[in-house]
Amino acid sequence: MSETQTKHDFEPKIVAYVCNWCTYLGADLAGTNRLEYPPNIRILRLPCTGRIDFNLIVKAYEMGADAVLVSGCHPGDCHYTSGNYHARRRWMLFRVLLEGIGFDMRRVHFTWISAAEAKKFQEVVIDITEQTRALGPYGDFRKLLEAPVC
């Protein structure tokens, strides 16, 4: 990315960690229904949101992601009965931690998207892409890493 690039023509890199049974299938359905959305998102399929270790989110920023989406089955709909509840609980804690270290919370998203909610998937992706595009590249993460530990 060149120095002169303005925010306007910046194309963000978005990483999505999704569960195999709801959101992945929701994204499949978005495809089947030909619901167009910006191509900035890269989807990683995991069995369940319960599998998503939040170190993976940190890793995504380290690899240059400008925003991260975590999405799974709605509460009560988990293919594995309660994996998404574990994810939700972990997310509550992780969010407090991120806020505590001064992380830009507009760059991390957590949603529930079911296998039938193709439209919602499309909307979420469009929304996140637009929002991240407006925010510009996430350079602060490097600074955060290099900041002295107090």
Added chain:
Amino acid sequence: MRIGVFTCWCGENIARHVDCQKVAEAIRNLLGVHCSVDYKYMCSDPGQSMIREQIRNGKLTGLVVAACSPHMHLKTFRKAAEAEGLNPYMVEMANVREHCAWVHHDREAATAKAIDIIRMAVAKVQQNRPLAAIRVPVTKRAMVIGGGVAGIQAALDIADAGFEVVLVERDPSIGGKMAGLSETFPTLDCSQCILTPRMVDVGQHPRIKLHTYSEVEAVNGYVGNFKVTVRKKARYVDITKCNGCGDCWNKCPQKKNLSEFDFGMGKRTAIYVPFPQAVPARPVIDREACTMLLKGKCGICAKKCTRGAINFEDQDQLITEDVGAIVAATGYKLCDIGKDEGRYKGYGEYGFGRYADVIDGLQFERIVSASGPTGGEIKRPSDGKTPKSVVFICCVGSRDDAKGCGYCSKICCMYVAKHTMLYKHKVHDGQAHVFYMDIRAGGKNYEEFVRRAIEQDGAEYHRGRVSRITEHNGQLIVRGVDTLVGEAMTIEADLVVLATAMRPADGVESLAQKLNIGYDEYGFLSESHPKLRPVETNTAGVLVCGACQAPKDIPESVAQASAAAAKVMMLFARDELTREPEVAEVNEQTCAACFSCVRGCPYKAIDEADITDRQGRLIKRTARVNPGLCMGCGTCVAICPSKSVDLAGFTEQQVYAMVESLV
């Protein structure tokens, strides 16, 4: 690593927006990629043949197919690889159709994204390890929980197919609700005449082991290998010695206990057989009613028993049964409409429990039944008079969100029509009135049956609700409305019968938790899929049938029971089960034995285990995954603080490799 990457055009589907040749070109230079080709239809026969030829000639050790969703064709390509001797778990798919070509119309951006997606898949497959399907042996023995008509049908079907069955029933006898019914719709054949022979079949079947007066205490294990602990409640009668002669219950002085079998319409002694055709026809002592057990005085039954079968020192016993499959058929109860209970609001305005002559449908069944407390003569509970006017009220509780049950209980319209007929057949000068919301008579010969009740047997149907029932000089004053006439109406009735909502039997939630299966807001057990997997649950090897799953009538319960039995037989037709090997595994060297994963696992698939030396001395403790139980969700991987659990197929290495490929 020698990876083959196969990019599919999917006709025009992918190729329209993704330049497949350019993609294949770009991927060819990736580390570890031996060949990269594109083709019109990878899933077609020639496409698969080409992949197989490449595996053979190129000695490929990994495969990436860039095509549609893995939910569509991953199995297809894994099979193709397996046929060439390549481990199927060395195959990955890159979803460039649903997640790329179909949703992005900018050809350049879509092509770039497709390359990224394939790069991720290549990075993952480099970390893949061959996996072997897990084989678990099957205990060819089933447990049926609940001995009503559904449980009886399931048990007989499985046993007749040649497998052993353990039937667990909470009450002293099998038979369930159906044993207490008078006659059944729409044929009016006698319920006991059709059921009791089946009960005898169960009692005498060489392959059915019957545990009556017993409940399931705990369930461990997994499909094919369950260990179920059953609590056999103290019966105080040794049923191996007892011959059911009846000397004990004929002499018991405690005669005024309400009979559960008669739904409180009749009385029984403290030592009792619930009904004459009970299976087993052996008595049980009610510990709440027996003066010997309560106060240590009496013991007449023991003195009268010539076989020494009475044992006042009897204790509950816990026994363990090994079974391969479990069928839950715990049935229903009627909503207790007299009082508020949790989410369910009572119908105080109908006076149930306050007026003796306001009864529910099952109580009416006992009054009309030839084997009932009145010997089949219709007499009202308060004074034994023959009621000349009876009001039946439908949908009491059912279809009434304000009272807590939003659903239709399905059977009431039919049994109310039956009740009016049975009443008319016994009290020729009597008049039956019915208040209904809608008549739902879907089923073979059902609508005709209701018409018969109205046209031949003269039941008067009023479309509307009843607002209040009061009592005046021994008469019940029913105030309601007939919305078709558009008038409020008052009927003086001698007896009121409420068709109350069906609810799941008591304790079903705790059983569901033991079985690790779901239940809905009302407590009805959840099937795996409402249309395509109606008797399976989300726990493999556990099936449901009958009214514990949803309100249903006898024919449906029986059909569902046979379906559940067929599923059990399918399971038992094989000597071992194969399961997906994508399950968690603990690194026992680094496990710190904090057991966070044990608490987090939704399937109770992780045990605490000891590692010992040859002398049996404890070296360390560790968590250990039971691969038969693990469903591969990976929750434990994210929980483990020392990173000692990993999930095959989605290992930390695989996932991190994918993220790293995104640079």
